[in-house]
Amino acid sequence: MGSRYEHVFAPIRIRGVDFRNRIELAPPSLNLASLDHKVTHEFVDLNRSIAYGGAAILSVGNVMVDIEECCNEELQLDMSTDECILPLSWFSQMCEGFGAHASLEINPAARTLSLPAPVTLPTLPPSITPPGSSLTPRPRVVSLLRPSK
Ligand SMILES: Cc1cc2nc3c(=O)[nH]c(=O)nc-3n(C[C@H](O)[C@H](O)[C@H](O)COP(=O)(O)O)c2cc1C
Numbered sequence: 001m002g003s004r005y006e007h008v009f010a011p012i013r014i015r016g017v018d019f020r021n022r023i024e025l026a027p028p029s030l031n032l033a034s035l036d037h038k039v040t041h042e043f044v045d046l047n048r049s050i051a052y053g054g055a056a057i058l059s060v061g062n063v064m065v066d067i068e069e070c071c072n073e074e075l076q077l078d079m080s081t082d083e084c085i086l087p088l089s090w091f092s093q094m095c096e097g098f099g100a101h102a103s104l105e106i107n108p109a110a111r112t113l114s115l116p117a118p119v120t121l122p123t124l125p126p127s128i129t130p131p132g133s134s135l136t137p138r139p140r141v142v143s144l145l146r147p148s149k
Helices: 041-051 082-097 110-114 140-144
Strands: 012-014 017-019 057-064 101-107
Touching (some): 041 057, 041 082, 082 101
Parallel strands (some): 057 101
Antiparallel strands (some): 012 017
């Protein structure tokens, strides 16, 4: 490859997982889930056209883990119940067919983005919340919010 990024198309193994190259789709929230927030055939079909492009990882944005706290789009995915598993397998198996990995970006608490009152809670991304802590993970962006006048 005629650039400084000579490894982009080279396979790599990370912690026992093989990746066909170093390319990951930045996670869009496609808003193509069903009304009960499951993977649809339309969702898989659109991602199939992206997988055909050759990325090693297909990421999906804004996936809920708690429908009460995280829902901020009408047709975003929900992975908080076992009912999501079968429809998600349509997506992951499609990715596998192209030698790619499926990846989900978890949205921990998007509902807080629309809180009407000033937000005074300490903000913590979930990745640094200590195990067993009673602190509620909050997205960092909350600390930037101000109520509209
Ligand atoms: C329609 C749309 C939805 C997106 N949804 C998310 C999302 O849910 N989470 C996220 O981290 N980024 C999201 N993004 C941002 C993309 O992941 C990406 O960072 C951005 O589009 C810049 O990449 P690009 O220049 O290749 O478009 C979204 C972008 C678009 C266009």
